[in-house]
Amino acid sequence: MSTLAQKIIANACSRNAVEPGEIVVCSVDLAMIHDSGGPRRVKPILEKLNRKVWDNEKVVVVTDHYVPIESEETRAIQELTKKWVITQDIQNFYDQQGICHVVVPEKGHLKPGMFCVGGDSHSPTGGAFGAYMFGIGATEMAGVLATGEIWLKVPKTIYIKWKGKLNRLVTAKDMMLATCRQIGMGGGQYQAIQYIGDAIYDLSVQDRMTLSNMAAELGAQTGLIAPDEKTIRFINQSGGLVPENWKSFCLDKPASNANVTEFDASILSPQIAAPHSPENSENADEFANTVFDVAYIGACTGAKYVDLAAAASILKGRKIASGVTLKVAPASLKDEKQALDDGILKILQDAGAEFLPNSCGICAGYGKDRLAEEQVCLSSTARNFQGRMGAHTSQVYLASPYTVAASAVVGKMIDPRELMVN
Amino acid sequence: MGRLWLFDETINTDVLAPGFYMKSPLAELSKHCLEAVRPEFASTVQKGDVLLAGENMGVGSSREQAAEVLKFLGISCVIAKSFAGIFYRNAINLGLPAFLLPKDSQLSKEFVDGVSVIFDFENCILIHEGSDIKINLDPLPAFLRELINDGGLVSHLEKRFVGK
Numbered sequence: 210m211s212t213l214a215q216k217i218i219a220n221a222c223s224r225n226a227v228e229p230g231e232i233v234v235c236s237v238d239l240a241m242i243h244d245s246g247g248p249r250r251v252k253p254i255l256e257k258l259n260r261k262v263w264d265n266e267k268v269v270v271v272t273d274h275y276v277p278i279e280s281e282e283t284r285a286i287q288e289l290t291k292k293w294v295i296t297q298d299i300q301n302f303y304d305q306q307g308i309c310h311v312v313v314p315e316k317g318h319l320k321p322g323m324f325c326v327g328g329d330s331h332s333p334t335g336g337a338f339g340a341y342m343f344g345i346g347a348t349e350m351a352g353v354l355a356t357g358e359i360w361l362k363v364p365k366t367i368y369i370k371w372k373g374k375l376n377r378l379v380t381a382k383d384m385m386l387a388t389c390r391q392i393g394m395g396g397g398q399y400q401a402i403q404y405i406g407d408a409i410y411d412l413s414v415q416d417r418m419t420l421s422n423m424a425a426e427l428g429a430q431t432g433l434i435a436p437d438e439k440t441i442r443f444i445n446q447s448g449g450l451v452p453e454n455w456k457s458f459c460l461d462k463p464a465s466n467a468n469v470t471e472f473d474a475s476i477l478s479p480q481i482a483a484p485h486s487p488e489n490s491e492n493a494d495e496f497a498n499t500v501f502d503v504a505y506i507g508a509c510t511g512a513k514y515v516d517l518a519a520a521a522s523i524l525k526g527r528k529i530a531s532g533v534t535l536k537v538a539p540a541s542l543k544d545e546k547q548a549l550d551d552g553i554l555k556i557l558q559d560a561g562a563e564f565l566p567n568s569c570g571i572c573a574g575y576g577k578d579r580l581a582e583e584q585v586c587l588s589s590t591a592r593n594f595q596g597r598m599g600a601h602t603s604q605v606y607l608a609s610p611y612t613v614a615a616s617a618v619v620g621k622m623i624d625p626r627e628l629m630v631n
Numbered sequence: 632m633g634r635l636w637l638f639d640e641t642i643n644t645d646v647l648a649p650g651f652y653m654k655s656p657l658a659e660l661s662k663h664c665l666e667a668v669r670p671e672f673a674s675t676v677q678k679g680d681v682l683l684a685g686e687n688m689g690v691g692s693s694r695e696q697a698a699e700v701l702k703f704l705g706i707s708c709v710i711a712k713s714f715a716g717i718f719y720r721n722a723i724n725l726g727l728p729a730f731l732l733p734k735d736s737q738l739s740k741e742f743v744d745g746v747s748v749i750f751d752f753e754n755c756i757l758i759h760e761g762s763d764i765k766i767n768l769d770p771l772p773a774f775l776r777e778l779i780n781d782g783g784l785v786s787h788l789e790k791r792f793v794g795k
Binding site: 232245246250254257258259260275280282283286327328329330332344345346347348349351352355356360394395398399428430573574575579592594595596597599601 | 641643644645646649650651653654655667686687690691692693694695698713714715716717719720721724725772774783784785788789792793
């Protein structure tokens with residue numbers, strides 16, 4: 210029987226079925242690119258090939274890396290991007306509206322059964338919508354834009370099963386950091402990961418995006434979650450047209466000989482991952498009293514609406530500790546607006562948060578707020594490699610927005626449940 | 632013939648192509664390649680050198696500059712116990728040969744950092760100069776060999792579209 214991954218790939222290469230290990234050439238339903246790896250890199254290649262994009266309706270362009278413009282170099286990159294989008298007649302252009310992995314689904318572009326590529330390693334985020342989506346580099350993207358096709362070795366599916374119910378103040382980020390520790394950053398073996406189990410379907414769609422996104426941290430090609438009614442509601446609300454056959458992609462029963470790693474959500478505690486790898490995670494209380502300079506709520510896995518709301522639930526009526534800076538970069542303009550309307554931004558502001566633009570920012574080591582020498586940051590982002598978020602001597606710990614917010618209040622790392630005993 | 636650069640630790644894309652220099656031209660970015668783990672690398676690496684890495688080589692970002700800087704600096708081949716998928720695809724697409732060490736192969740003790748080696752793409756072997764001890768690398772599928780022989784994906788597509 211086909212896995213969800215195999216079914217989507219078989220459709221994409223016009224076959225009835227495909228088997229793991231086969232190399233096939235697939236038609237691409239959507240190609241997402243951003244300002245860093247996108248136009249500035251693919252334009253010269255397409256010119257060399259004397260080609261325009263194969264289908265302007267299937268290309269989505271987002272500016273999120275060199276945002277805000279802060280130098281002549283970054284201005285040139287943004288101007289090139291804007292001009293290129295016009296010459297290619299691309300309508301799906303989202304300029305400075307947030308991070309691509311959050312903006313593309315919130316505009317209704319991702320649907321169950323689609324086969325998609327993105328010019329960014331966190332592109333597996335699309336898996337949360339039952340789409341087979343993966344990250345590729347710029348040259349390969351230029352190849353896709355010229356041909357509409359890409360080769361692929363049909364992956365095996367590795368199942369990550371989360372049973373049980375999450376406890377209060379424990380989130381998708383905690384599930385993911387625990388998964389990274391358990392199977393390691395190479396554990397995905399560039400195969401397809403699929404998340405299954407009750408605890409997965411209990412999550413909101415934005416929380417599921419955190420899991421799919423961080424399939425990249427497991428070294429998987431993609432991180433699928435079979436669609437359900439929540440997925441469909443999200444797509445409908447985003448203005449996307451749901452395919453009639455979406456239920457045919459509700460495939461989440463592993464074969465008897467499948468590779469399944471099982472976790473119990475009911476015994477999971479908030480997690481913190483120490484520098485310099487997401488797999489260095491332990492229960493948050495193991496890091497109790499570790500001091501830090503910057504609390505960062507940002508990026509595609511750490512500052513979506515649900516993440517801002519989580520942080521606000523901790524910070525309501527509280528102030529951050531002296532000696533700590535709290536920086537918040539809402540993942541998209543839409544999420545920021547919703548948070549503003551719901552009073553969430555006000556709570557964060559009253560607690561002492563400083564707001565940054567809707568962009569990748571510090572998470573990717575871009576911009577003026579990048580970490581300084583020796584700075585220690587507790588961050589709700591996805592990746593804490595040495596030097597990634599700034600100076601080589603800076604140190605990044607990863608945690609959920611609850612844990613980041615609670616730790617910012619105390620001024621030291623803490624299990625958020627200790628602050629919220631009542 | 633070239634020098635063998637041996638890395639035991641996992642090399643990620645932030646170390647190969649640091650985010651701060653990503654807006655800079657390749658020549659500038661390449662000066663910072665691996666500086667976090669081997670500060671002398673970029674200034675001393677020479678054309679024909681071979682990089683031999685451990686597990687999950689190139690883990691992290693999709694930025695292909697991580698592979699591009701290695702090619703720019705003259706690395707003729709990247710060999711690893713395992714590769715991060717995107718880095719592997721990027722290297723091949725840029726025409727930088729990337730080979731897996733066969734599973735369970737023991738690296739013989741001659742292959743230490745700094746020795747002279749000869750990389751033979753056609754036969755997929757790495758030869759230790761002096762002792763002539765060889766490592767047989769996992770062969771690439773035929774169409775990927777063709778892609779590398781063409782000089783990477785762009786040249787390959789030029790043949791298709793422009794007839795070069």
